[in-house]
Amino acid sequence: MSIYLTTFLVSLGISTALGVIIVIADKLLSNYGECTITINDDKQVVVEGGNSLMSSLFEKKYFIPSACGGKGTCGYCMVKLPDEDIPLLPTEEIVMAEKDVNAGWRLACQIKVKKNMSVWMPEEYFMIKEFHCRVAKTETIAADIKEIELEMIEPDSIEFKAGQYIQVMVPSVGETVYRSYSISSHPGNCKSLFLNIKLEDKGIGSTYLHKLKVGDTVNISGPYGDFLLTGSNRQAVFVAGGVGLAPINSILHQIFQDNIDRKCLVYFKVKLEEEFYYLEQLSQWKEKYANFSYKLVVSDIPETESFDSGERARITKVLEDDFQKISESEFYLCGAPKMINGIMEYFDKKGIPSDRVFYDKFE
Amino acid sequence: MSDFSDFLKITFAAVFTGNIALTYFLGMCPFIAMSKSPATAFGMGAAVVFVMTVTCCINWIIYWQILVPTGTEHLQLLCFIASIAVIVQILELFIDRVSPVLYAAMGIFLPLITVNCAILGASLFMVLRKYSFLNTLGYGFGSGMGWAIALLAMSGVRSRINTSKLPPGLEGPAITMITAGIMAMAFTGLAGVM
Ligand SMILES: Cc1cc2nc3c(=O)[nH]c(=O)nc-3n(C[C@H](O)[C@H](O)[C@H](O)COP(=O)(O)OP(=O)(O)OC[C@H]3O[C@@H](n4cnc5c(N)ncnc54)[C@H](O)[C@@H]3O)c2cc1C
Ligand code: FES
Numbered sequence: 001m002s003i004y005l006t007t008f009l010v011s012l013g014i015s016t017a018l019g020v021i022i023v024i025a026d027k028l029l030s031n032y033g034e035c036t037i038t039i040n041d042d043k044q045v046v047v048e049g050g051n052s053l054m055s056s057l058f059e060k061k062y063f064i065p066s067a068c069g070g071k072g073t074c075g076y077c078m079v080k081l082p083d084e085d086i087p088l089l090p091t092e093e094i095v096m097a098e099k100d101v102n103a104g105w106r107l108a109c110q111i112k113v114k115k116n117m118s119v120w121m122p123e124e125y126f127m128i129k130e131f132h133c134r135v136a137k138t139e140t141i142a143a144d145i146k147e148i149e150l151e152m153i154e155p156d157s158i159e160f161k162a163g164q165y166i167q168v169m170v171p172s173v174g175e176t177v178y179r180s181y182s183i184s185s186h187p188g189n190c191k192s193l194f195l196n197i198k199l200e201d202k203g204i205g206s207t208y209l210h211k212l213k214v215g216d217t218v219n220i221s222g223p224y225g226d227f228l229l230t231g232s233n234r235q236a237v238f239v240a241g242g243v244g245l246a247p248i249n250s251i252l253h254q255i256f257q258d259n260i261d262r263k264c265l266v267y268f269k270v271k272l273e274e275e276f277y278y279l280e281q282l283s284q285w286k287e288k289y290a291n292f293s294y295k296l297v298v299s300d301i302p303e304t305e306s307f308d309s310g311e312r313a314r315i316t317k318v319l320e321d322d323f324q325k326i327s328e329s330e331f332y333l334c335g336a337p338k339m340i341n342g343i344m345e346y347f348d349k350k351g352i353p354s355d356r357v358f359y360d361k362f363e
Numbered sequence: 364m365s366d367f368s369d370f371l372k373i374t375f376a377a378v379f380t381g382n383i384a385l386t387y388f389l390g391m392c393p394f395i396a397m398s399k400s401p402a403t404a405f406g407m408g409a410a411v412v413f414v415m416t417v418t419c420c421i422n423w424i425i426y427w428q429i430l431v432p433t434g435t436e437h438l439q440l441l442c443f444i445a446s447i448a449v450i451v452q453i454l455e456l457f458i459d460r461v462s463p464v465l466y467a468a469m470g471i472f473l474p475l476i477t478v479n480c481a482i483l484g485a486s487l488f489m490v491l492r493k494y495s496f497l498n499t500l501g502y503g504f505g506s507g508m509g510w511a512i513a514l515l516a517m518s519g520v521r522s523r524i525n526t527s528k529l530p531p532g533l534e535g536p537a538i539t540m541i542t543a544g545i546m547a548m549a550f551t552g553l554a555g556v557m
Contacts, residue, residue, distance in 0.1 A: 003434065003435075006433050006434060006435055007435050007437070007438060009433075010429060010430065010433050010435045010438060011438060011441065011442075013429075014425065014429065014438075014442050014445065014446075015445060018445055018446060018449045021449055021453070022449050022452055022453065025452070025453040025456060026456065029453070029456035029457055029459075029460050030456050030459070030460070086463060087463075087464050088464075089463060089464055089467035089468075090403075090464070090467050090468040090470075091467045091470070092467075110467065111463075112459075112463065114460075
């Protein structure tokens with residue numbers, strides 16, 4: 001027999017045998033059958049076992065807050081499992097605070113459904129709904145950043161608080177993935193939402209959103225999150241890194257439209273000048289409201305280029321220069337985790353108590 | 364009888380003198396990454412012992428009973444990798460079923476056993492040295508044990524290093540590499556026993 005034929009036959013034989021073995025093992029080991037999940041003692045859903053508790057509940061339209069889409073890095077998807085005795089997983093240990101662990105919270109994205117189980121979740125999770133929307137507008141507002149307006153179709157309105165975010169269901173090969181995006185518009189407009197989307201290189205969610213055209217439909221769930229303005233009357237200092245301006249923009253709209261009497265200062269930090277957006281709006285507010293001011297900060301501008309409309313430095317350096325003016329304020333930070341961690345470290349050194357610092361990390 | 368003493372010798376050599384981690388420096392990435400705590404080191408070690416023993420035996424059968432008789436030895440790499448992948452996949456399903464904690468602790472390193480060069484290395488050495496089936500069994504098990512013992516020892520040392528003060532610049536990977544080097548010297552010291 002020719003060597004080619006034997007090679008072909010032997011490879012075919014061995015791979016078929018291995019394939020059969022894996023199929024049998026899969027049937028024997030990862031077949032958990034149908035499992036019933038009892039939610040807060042009074043609701044029951046039947047799901048296919050073997051998936052994470054979060055995705056199983058999502059499938060049945062019970063939504064759990066999540067910022068990382070189930071990667072186990074945000075720690076938002078907390079539920080309690082009153083009757084289960086599953087030991088704490090190392091993945092949970094890393095992201096969860098000790099007090100939450102002691103209170104019996106677990107991360108729904110890390111727990112797998114392998115048998116019937118009962119789950120307890122806070123009532124506010126039931127407020128989270130799924131919405132079917134239509135793209136009403138999409139416009140490039142800065143380098144790689146689009147503003148997208150989503151008009152609510154079914155249900156036809158959404159109630160949310162300024163600073164909250166929604167999750168977009170991104171159809172992709174295999175399972176649906178979820179990505180979080182902050183709402184940048186005022187909660188007074190409940191018929192539609194505005195999002196600011198930064199295109200990430202090879203990013204699944206941002207590429208999907210950037211490709212949408214007017215008239216396309218999108219499914220979202222929400223609202224989620226507790227990055228909200230407090231009732232304090234201290235000066236509010238906002239630090240927005242890039243599209244981190246989105247929830248801050250929503251909060252500012254709320255402050256001005258509801259006539260909240262509070263001194264506000266915004267630091268809008270980007271890497272390169274072409275990433276600034278909504279500048280006209282900011283300068284209008286500054287003219288109109290004596291209580292409001294803002295500062296533009298560019299961190300990575302090349303030495304050869306000039307930048308006159310603001311600072312050209314690292315954000316912590318700018319905060320340090322202004323420290324006298326802002327040390328007694330409340331801080332609202334939003335943007336990439338790296339920026340927020342850097343600022344938090346700086347605040348820690350400066351002795352700013354953590355109960356005056358609020359943040360939303362775009363991880 | 365001499366068969367059996369061969370078996371013992373090969374097993375012993377695989378564990379100590381020819382330790383696959385510390386004399387051949389194979390499987391170094393998980394060796395460094397999984398030696399942070401003794402508990403995960405134990406789980407990873409057990410997984411590697413299992414995978415190495417089983418894959419060496421299966422690959423022996425594939426090589427000597429299928430590839431050699433059909434004259435298709437050139438397929439060895441391909442077949443070895445495929446059989447290792449399947450065994451690891453099965454092990455993954457099994458661990459997921461019985462121990463969610465271990466499954467979460469091993470995370471990405473469990474599927475990565477597939478591409479762990481120590482596992483493939485053991486199968487290739489077994490062919491190169493023309494071991495019998497029994498000896499292959501001993502060699503696979505011994506190599507796995509050797510790797511696991513080295514990993515456990517390393518995790519023990521590292522948990523003590525964690526609490527000590529190191530000169531700046533030697534922290535993290537640097538001191539781990541130095542420790543591995545010193546451990547390797549200790550293991551080669553055992554060569555005289557043979
Ligand atoms: C609470 C919250 C609010 C948020 N609000 C906003 C918002 O208002 N606006 C906004 O723009 N974002 C926001 N985000 C971030 C957003 O959720 C996404 O994380 C972001 O859009 C990236 O998602 P993606 O699917 O495009 O990228 P992913 O696919 O998740 O990829 C993430 C990164 O990995 C890289 N990557 C992925 N695949 C590959 C590959 N194969 N090879 C190499 N590199 C790869 C990508 O380049 C990308 O940089 C928010 C996040 C959180 C948690
Ligand atoms: S969804 Fe982010 S940790 Fe569970």
